[in-house]
Amino acid sequence: MLKKAKELLKSIYGYDDFREGQNNIIESVLDGRDTMGIVATGGGKSICYQIPALLFNGVTVVISPLISLMKDQVDALKILGIRAAYINSSLKKEEYRDVFSGLRTKKIKILYVSPERLENKNFIEFMKTIEISLIAVDEAHCISHWGHDFRKTYLEIPKFKDIFKKKIQMLALTATATNEVKEDIIDKLKLKEPNVFIDGYDRGNIFFKVERGKDPEPFIVNYLNSNKNKSGIIYASTRKEVDNLYAYLTLKKFYVGKYHAGLSDEDRKIVQEDFVKDELQIIVATNAFGMGIDKSNVRFIIHRNIPKDLESYYQEVGRAGRDGAPAEAILLFYEEDEGIQKYFIENNTDIDFKHKKNKLEKLDKMIEYAYLESCYREYILKYFGDKRIRSYCGNCNNCSKIKDIENSTIEAQKIFSCIGRTKETIGISTLVNILQGRADTKLEKKGYQNLSTFGIMKDCKRVWLEEFVNFLISEKYLIQSAGSFPVLHLTTKALTVVRSLRKVVRRREERVTFDYYKDPIFTKLLNLRKEIAEEEKVAPYIILSDLTLMEMAEKMPLTRWDMLKIKGIGNQKFKNYGEKFLEVINEKANIIYNYDKDKLEELKKELKINHSLVELDRILKRILE
Numbered sequence: 001m002l003k004k005a006k007e008l009l010k011s012i013y014g015y016d017d018f019r020e021g022q023n024n025i026i027e028s029v030l031d032g033r034d035t036m037g038i039v040a041t042g043g044g045k046s047i048c049y050q051i052p053a054l055l056f057n058g059v060t061v062v063i064s065p066l067i068s069l070m071k072d073q074v075d076a077l078k079i080l081g082i083r084a085a086y087i088n089s090s091l092k093k094e095e096y097r098d099v100f101s102g103l104r105t106k107k108i109k110i111l112y113v114s115p116e117r118l119e120n121k122n123f124i125e126f127m128k129t130i131e132i133s134l135i136a137v138d139e140a141h142c143i144s145h146w147g148h149d150f151r152k153t154y155l156e157i158p159k160f161k162d163i164f165k166k167k168i169q170m171l172a173l174t175a176t177a178t179n180e181v182k183e184d185i186i187d188k189l190k191l192k193e194p195n196v197f198i199d200g201y202d203r204g205n206i207f208f209k210v211e212r213g214k215d216p217e218p219f220i221v222n223y224l225n226s227n228k229n230k231s232g233i234i235y236a237s238t239r240k241e242v243d244n245l246y247a248y249l250t251l252k253k254f255y256v257g258k259y260h261a262g263l264s265d266e267d268r269k270i271v272q273e274d275f276v277k278d279e280l281q282i283i284v285a286t287n288a289f290g291m292g293i294d295k296s297n298v299r300f301i302i303h304r305n306i307p308k309d310l311e312s313y314y315q316e317v318g319r320a321g322r323d324g325a326p327a328e329a330i331l332l333f334y335e336e337d338e339g340i341q342k343y344f345i346e347n348n349t350d351i352d353f354k355h356k357k358n359k360l361e362k363l364d365k366m367i368e369y370a371y372l373e374s375c376y377r378e379y380i381l382k383y384f385g386d387k388r389i390r391s392y393c394g395n396c397n398n399c400s401k402i403k404d405i406e407n408s409t410i411e412a413q414k415i416f417s418c419i420g421r422t423k424e425t426i427g428i429s430t431l432v433n434i435l436q437g438r439a440d441t442k443l444e445k446k447g448y449q450n451l452s453t454f455g456i457m458k459d460c461k462r463v464w465l466e467e468f469v470n471f472l473i474s475e476k477y478l479i480q481s482a483g484s485f486p487v488l489h490l491t492t493k494a495l496t497v498v499r500s501l502r503k504v505v506r507r508r509e510e511r512v513t514f515d516y517y518k519d520p521i522f523t524k525l526l527n528l529r530k531e532i533a534e535e536e537k538v539a540p541y542i543i544l545s546d547l548t549l550m551e552m553a554e555k556m557p558l559t560r561w562d563m564l565k566i567k568g569i570g571n572q573k574f575k576n577y578g579e580k581f582l583e584v585i586n587e588k589a590n591i592i593y594n595y596d597k598d599k600l601e602e603l604k605k606e607l608k609i610n611h612s613l614v615e616l617d618r619i620l621k622r623i624l625e
Helices: 002-013 020-030 047-055 067-079 093-104 115-119 121-127 152-162 179-188 216-226 239-251 265-276 310-317 335-346 353-370 376-383 409-421 428-436 441-445 462-474 492-498 520-536 546-555 571-593 598-606 613-624
Strands: 035-038 059-063 084-087 110-113 132-137 169-174 195-198 206-212 231-235 256-259 282-285 298-303 327-333 478-480 488-490
Touching: 002 020, 002 047, 002 571, 020 035, 020 047, 020 169, 020 195, 035 179, 047 059, 047 110, 047 132, 047 169, 067 084, 067 110, 067 571, 084 093, 110 115, 115 121, 115 152, 132 152, 152 179, 169 179, 206 353, 206 376, 216 239, 216 298, 216 327, 239 256, 239 282, 256 265, 298 310, 310 353, 310 376, 327 353, 335 353, 353 376, 409 428, 409 462, 409 488, 409 492, 428 441, 428 462, 462 478, 488 492, 520 546, 520 571
Parallel strands: 035 169, 035 195, 059 110, 059 132, 084 110, 132 169, 206 327, 231 282, 231 298, 256 282, 298 327
Antiparallel strands: 478 488
16 A cells, blocks of 8 residues: 555655655554654645555544644645634534535545544534544644643543544554643554554754844844845744734834734734735734644744743744745744743643742753854754754754864765766665775676776775765665665755765755745746635645745746656646646747747757756756757
């Protein structure tokens, strides 16, 4: 079934393979096991139940507290040709009837519901008549008293599962859970001998930074002026601070929105919808904002005040860069902020002394983070119990100050070249033998001694080479296959090194410096996406992610086949929008290179693969000579 799952991933979603965490979770679900997955925000949790839902006979019920997110999820699935619906308090009577009819006639494969719906007797009686294959619990940490976002209604989930006379498989998903919360989720949801997969908490595309003692308002103004056209959220701890910062930024001629519980439901709804549709680029808000939003192109998160704990902080910054493109998380810290958070905790009458003590301890960890001189990412990952960490991440402000870094880009390129020339059929031992020029009978039989990379690293010690290859595996430049004779495969990350678009350093990686938001072709693609989104009345990122548009702007696909090689472009997405985006790219190519229309066909025939802009420029110049 996993093979069929990968076929669906390519044809529907436009991706060649699952991420490592997704693969493990999906394989477990397809094997019929109760499963728990801890996947970093933006790590593609939804695919972990959407793909199995398409392969199972019955309905997959997704329980989520994020009512406003349900519509976006369903809209996105419908665009992909997947039959989905949601039931929550926003529906009218006739809409309820349509959903129930779709469930009866098996036209709906995925049903989103809020946990509150599980208290409705009519809903429960109806669901008894429906074949349910899987219950997926999103934001599963909400069931734990020890989590940062406990929801009492989540305790209805195991009761709901128990009303059915047969065993129903469960999948619990969350982005943040300490070991204590993880065990609580398993216990409260009554998961039966679950497979538990932790895909790592790392959000490698987010740059972490703390600014201590700086005046917040001038800092934020300077930042916004330097990051025009980018979407972001600025969090403040109180309504008053949100109002003050909103007024200040408006006075400085920034077009911003504000969001907090003191506004009317209608005002909050308008602000949220405008932000999702890219009508508003910047929101000033309390932490109530963002939970119900799956907006993938948020490029920065700024915290005007320190949050109450690392769980809240990491979930809030996780709303940036969900498309995988570079993003930034900045915490502004004043010592006075600590007193505000302590006041909130100590005056909370809804929790007992034991929970107050726990919350104060968590606040201490948050304060400790703000004073760090070492790696911010390492501290966060250690807090969540993620063991796959290193002392220097290369993508936080503290690590970027480190001077003693080792640039190993050339060595990595030699290794990647050798793996590529052997068509990714060798393991570590054979790789090292080739690089050191050590020929044996097995190696000579395959002709590896004739490779241009044979002996190319003969001056390197074997121990260093083996350790460096393992480093490249741990940093996801290489993937090692399973089995008795594991072989090495190049990842997309490695290919960027081969093309000299990325450096490999032992202490830190070089940050992406090219600003796509100032690139003319990327801007045209953004505008087209916005036009399509307005026509279809959905959020722009549901049409295509920023990361997909960035790859389009860089590779400039000129044919359908080239376009299908872009990540995020499957058959359905191309059918819906592909020709429109090709028109924009082809028009831009004509303007840039000033060639005649009849030469476009000649160009298309010659472009057999997706070329980078550098290669494209070379070929075009040769054709036009």
